[in-house]
Amino acid sequence: MNKIDIRTVNVVQYLQPLREGGSLPAIVKADNGFLYVLKFRGAGQGTKALISEFIGGELARALNLKVPELVFMNLDDSFAKTEPDEEIQDLLKFSVGLNLGLHFLSSAITYDPLVSKVDAFTASKVVLLDSLISNIDRTTKNTNLLHWNNELWVIDNGASFYFHHNWSTWENHLTRTFPLIKDHVLLEKATKLKEAALEIKKEINESIINEIVSKIPEDWLENEGEVLKPNEMRNAYITFLNAKLKMLDSLVKEAEDAR
Structure with missing residues (x-):
């Protein structure tokens, strides 16, 4: 396995919440032009869920399983100030700093x-x-x-x-x-x-x-x-x-x- 090199990017646009999960992740755009599913440090399980996500994802990658690229994502306080939904506003406010993003797989479907x-x-x-x-x-x-x-991806x-x-x-x-x-x-x-x-x-x-x-x-x-x-x-x-x-x-x- 090669050295693990995790990119750090900045969130430049909050696009939409994903309401299937209890932790309310969101699709965001980063300053490198790519879309990511952002997992928030301010969500229920806090940074512990991010740590689990990160270790589990990188171990899966080491096993040659398909895993979306993981990145560290900086979120500044400007997004909370312009968000009208109070629940999301609080989440953004408590998540200022370093969060975790997974590269967004457009048109992927849930494994059935x-x-x-x-x-x-x-x-x-x-x-x-x-x-x-x-x-x-x-x-x-x-x-x-x-x-x-046509491939299975671990998220x-x-x-x-x-x-x-x-x-x-x-x-x-x-x-x-x-x-x-x-x-x-x-x-x-x-x-x-x-x-x-x-x-x-x-x-x-x-x-x-x-x-x-x-x-x-x-x-x-x-x-x-x-x-x-x-x-x-x-x-x-x-x-x-x-x-x-x-x-x-x-x-x-x-x-x-x-x-």
């Missing part, structure tokens, strides 16, 4: 397990990735996958790493498997889990994990009242992911049994 096609190897990689990052939100109710140009990893919502107990999660994989939308099609595990062992290692975690913006880790300092949180994400990699065979068995 009854209609959309996906090969067994790709399905298996997504299932095991979600086991590794404890992603509780890739179900038939909310697939968080897109079909674009919305914001519900992963739920241990970070209570840092005082995060170490309890180091030895746990992920029973909720039984609800995964791609589990039925994931018939190549052992092959996918070999790919994960080949493509993801400690240095890649360190590289991804090192790119998390410092101020996303600075929340009042947290028991851990930012560098301790980085170490926790690294420790957690390395622990899950070592448990990969158990996660494969768990997913196979659930299927």
Whole structure:
């Protein structure tokens, strides 16, 4: 895997909210001319959802899964001042600073397990990735996958790493498997889990994990009242992911049994 180089761009135009998600992301235009889906730091789960989105997305990319480009997006306070909708106005006001954007895939459609096609190897990689990052939100109710140009694209990893919502107990999660994989939308099609595990062992290692975690913006880790300092949180994400990699065979068995 190459060095991770995340671009930082500025929001120049707020185009429209996407009201399907609870966190009210929006389509925006950046100063590089491209459109992005902007995930706001001021939304419900705050910067923790952005961290989950970022780590999960870059791990998916390391596994050669299709992921829209992720960028850091600067939002200034001018947008809140001109927004008439009070709910969006508050969201923009609380999101001034660095947010996360995903390149907007125009005309992409939501993955439908009854209609959309996906090969067994790709399905298996997504299932095991979600086991590794404890992603509780890739179900038939909310697939968080897109079909674009006849390919499956992985989006919305914001519900992963739920241990970070209570840092005082995060170490309890180091030895746990992920029973909720039984609800995964791609589990039925994931018939190549052992092959996918070999790919994960080949493509993801400690240095890649360190590289991804090192790119998390410092101020996303600075929340009042947290028991851990930012560098301790980085170490926790690294420790957690390395622990899950070592448990990969158990996660494969768990997913196979659930299927």
